[in-house]
Amino acid sequence: MNTNMPKYCFFLLCLAMLGACKGVPRETVVFKSDFEHGVPVNVVNGKIEQYNGTGVLGRYSDGGFNVQVKGMPPHDMIKITFDLYIHDTWDGNQSAPGGKDIWMMNVDGGSVIYATFANGGCTDCTQSYPDQQPVFFNNTFNFALNKLNSNAIKTDLPGACKLKDINGGTSMYRIQRTFHHTASTIELGCFGQLEDPDTANKNCNESWSVDNMRITAIENR
Ligand SMILES: [Ca+2]
Ligand SMILES: [Ca+2]
Known part of the structure; x- marks a missing residue:
């Protein structure tokens, strides 16, 4: 038997432990809410509604909210996660007057998601999501033609207003984006840009919430 074997194994174990420690990113949650206790102080233009047994930030149709976080720890990356509910009858890529129905997410004024969504049983509607951005050619923004509810993780939820209590009236998407970011402040904005000729009932016909x-701020080490 090789008497050096225990020392050799101990040496390998130390190397493995060092390797495990080095390079592990440090993650700090800088904003977190399930919206069960009112509008968080960081949220501008926030409003809370009960939907399907839980508090949600919304509902909005046109317009939306901002989340502002200041004094963040040193970091290299930011991870943003949330659930997005698309409520009732969205027309996706349809032309005017029903569409397009666009939902967008901005970070520090730059566009991260600018996409159309369709929901509520619209039979010949397409949506651009999960494509994040339209392609600009022929002097216009061209949105991708994906199937209604593409990439939704739930499509059998009840509607919120026009399709209230009707299963399939709401679809839910899990939004998760990670990107390079080093500034000590961040401003996240979420907005709708919806077209509906029935302006008096717009917030009932098509709305969204989160x-x-x-x-999360992530520091690579
Ligand atoms: Ca909630
Ligand atoms: Ca519409």
Whole structure:
């Protein structure tokens, strides 16, 4: 038997432990809310509504909210996660007057998601999501033609207003984006840009809300 074997194994174990420690990113949650206790102080233009047994930030149709976080720890990356609910009858890529129905997410004024969504049983509607951005050619923004509810993780939820209590009236998407970011402040904005000729009932016909939002600062080490 090789008497050096125990020492050799100990040496390998130390190397493995060192390797495990080095390079592990440090994650700090800088904003987190399930919207069960009112509008968080970081949220501008926030409003809370009960939907399907839980508090959500919304509902909005046109317009939306901003989340502002200041004094963040040193970091290299930001991870944003939340649930996005698309409520009732969205027309996706349809032309005027029903569409397009666009939902967008901005970070520090730059566009991260600018996409159309369709929902609520629209038979010949397409949506651009999960494509994040339209392609600009022929002097216009061309949105991708994906199937209604593409990439939704739930499509059998009840509607919120026009399709209230009707299963399939709401679809839910899990939004998760990670990107390079080093500034000590961040401003996240979420907005709708919806077309509906029935302006008096727009917020009932097509709206959106979010839940379980978390912003994490990640420092690579
Ligand atoms: Ca909630
Ligand atoms: Ca519409």
